[in-house]
Amino acid sequence: MTQPDFHTRRSVAQVEEGTQLAPKFDRDGLLPCITTDAQSGELLMLGWMDADALRRTLCTGEAHYFSRARGCLWHKGASSGLVQQVVEARIDDDQDALWLRVRVAGSGASCHVGYRSCFYRAVPLRAEAGAPLVFTESRKTFEPQEVYGDAPTPTRL
Amino acid sequence: MTQPDFHTRRSVAQVEEGTQLAPKFDRDGLLPCITTDAQSGELLMLGWMDADALRRTLCTGEAHYFSRARGCLWHKGASSGLVQQVVEARIDDDQDALWLRVRVAGSGASCHVGYRSCFYRAVPLRAEAGAPLVFTESRKTFEPQEVYGDAPTPTRL
Numbered sequence: 001m002t003q004p005d006f007h008t009r010r011s012v013a014q015v016e017e018g019t020q021l022a023p024k025f026d027r028d029g030l031l032p033c034i035t036t037d038a039q040s041g042e043l044l045m046l047g048w049m050d051a052d053a054l055r056r057t058l059c060t061g062e063a064h065y066f067s068r069a070r071g072c073l074w075h076k077g078a079s080s081g082l083v084q085q086v087v088e089a090r091i092d093d094d095q096d097a098l099w100l101r102v103r104v105a106g107s108g109a110s111c112h113v114g115y116r117s118c119f120y121r122a123v124p125l126r127a128e129a130g131a132p133l134v135f136t137e138s139r140k141t142f143e144p145q146e147v148y149g150d151a152p153t154p155t156r157l
Numbered sequence: 158m159t160q161p162d163f164h165t166r167r168s169v170a171q172v173e174e175g176t177q178l179a180p181k182f183d184r185d186g187l188l189p190c191i192t193t194d195a196q197s198g199e200l201l202m203l204g205w206m207d208a209d210a211l212r213r214t215l216c217t218g219e220a221h222y223f224s225r226a227r228g229c230l231w232h233k234g235a236s237s238g239l240v241q242q243v244v245e246a247r248i249d250d251d252q253d254a255l256w257l258r259v260r261v262a263g264s265g266a267s268c269h270v271g272y273r274s275c276f277y278r279a280v281p282l283r284a285e286a287g288a289p290l291v292f293t294e295s296r297k298t299f300e301p302q303e304v305y306g307d308a309p310t311p312t313r314l
Contacts, residue, residue, distance in 0.1 A: 005287035009314045016270050016312055019289035021280055024313075032203060034191050041198035046189060046254040061282050090276040091290065093268055094312035097203040099276045111250055113173050119247040119256045123178055125218050130162035132176035133248065155173055155251040156181075157166045 006051065009095075016093050024096040025051065030066060031098055035110065038087035038101040044110035045118040047076075049098065061086050063100055069154035080147050081106045107141040112154060114140030163208065166252075173250050181253040182208065187223060188255055192267065195244035195258040201267035202275040204233075206255065218243045220257055226311035237304050238263045264298040269311060271297030 007020040015022055025031050030048045037044055047065040049057065053073055056064040063084035067074040077083030084102035091098055104110055111118040121133040164177040172179055182188050187205045194201055204222040206214065210230055213221040220241035224231040234240030241259035248255055261267055268275040278290040 007287075012310050012312050012314070015314065016310075019278070019291075020287075021290060032189050034200060034203060036200065043191060043193065043200075043256050046191060046249065058280060058282055058284075086282060089280040089282060090293065091278055091280050092203065092275040093270045093272070093277070097275075098280075099200050113250045115250070118249040118254075120250070121176070121248055123215060123246040123248055123255075125215055125243060125246060127215075130164075130177075133178060134176075136247065153169050153173075155169050157169070157172065 015095050021091065022095055023051075023054065023091065023098075024094065026096070030068070031096060033063075033065065033098040033100060035063065035084065035100045035102055037108070038103050042117055043119055044102070044104070044116070054098070057086060057100070058089065063102055067154065069152075069156060076110075077105060079151070080112075080142075082109055084110070109141040112144060112148070114142050114144050116141055172252050178248065179252055180208075180211065180248065180255075181251065183253070187225075188253060190220075190222065190255040190257060192220065192241065192257045192259055194265070195260050199274055200276055201259070201261070201273070211255070214243060214257070215246065220259055224311065226309075226313060233267075234262060236308070237269075237299075239266055241267070266298040269301060269305070271299050271301050273298055 007022040009015055009022045023031055029050045033047045033049050035044045048068055050066040053064040053066045063076045063086055065074045083105045086100050086102050088101040109116050115137045120137040122136050124131040164179040166172055166179045180188055186207050190204045190206050192201045205225055207223040210221040210223045220233045220243055222231045240262040243257050243259055245258040266273050272294045277294040279293050281288040
């Protein structure tokens with residue numbers, strides 16, 4: 001696989017104003033990745049990438065993440081069929097966060113719980129302490145049990 | 158200040174399918190926050206919140222972050238005037254990431270480099286190794302020197 005050159009971070013001007021890709025991974029070797037639907041603009045998920053996942057994403061045009069729950073490379077959609085085709089990738093000012101605009105295959109969902117977006121609950125503002133979250137999607141796009149079977153949930157307490 | 162009740166995380170069902178706010182902060186006590194423009198849907202920035210910043214954001218309806226560069230609470234817009242009024246807040250499936258939809262005061266910019274969005278450069282896909290980033294905003298909305306003076310940049314190498 002051809003590897004995109006990740007440049008060494010040498011100066012603030014280079015990182016912020018330059019045209020060299022010089023990503024900053026955190027101390028676990030990970031970079032947060034925001035993924036939105038390229039057509040609707042809807043926020044789908046926040047994932048994490050290590051250098052390998054980032055290289056594979058940029059080389060193949062399909063979103064790859066690092067699964068923190070399973071501790072391994074995660075080709076999104078490999079088990080669910082909900083592959084994310086990358087329409088555009090962007091890096092932020094200090095190059096420690098990525099944004100992918102994607103087209104999702106199949107039902108268009110990106111959330112392992114079965115909703116379209118992982119962000120399916122609103123948090124009340126200026127509310128009483130303990131005010132309940134409000135669901136913003138009324139139904140699931142798939143039943144996780146049918147897609148993932150008995151695979152363990154990635155959610156950690 | 159009234160503090161929203163953060164519930165204890167007791168089960169996957171409670172966290173994923175319930176209506177209790179039970180955020181998971183990382184080992185530095187931080188939670189990533191994705192901030193988009195409420196009207197255009199454009200991704201503006203990825204920030205970080207500690208429990209205090211999250212409480213203040215939910216209580217006041219103005220975005221507060223934790224500045225990792227300065228190591229302190231950061232009321233966004235306090236020095237630049239570019240306050241972010243929260244229109245909606247959402248939490249993700251496993252409650253370890255937040256999404257804010259905001260209206261930005263003033264010029265509408267959210268990036269300390271002067272651009273509207275922090276994500277002002279596209280990363281080429283399926284390109285030659287080392288292919289240059291492509292600027293997606295043609296001009297800055299403000300000159301950082303005029304707004305921040307000689308304040309140190311938050312970007313870390």
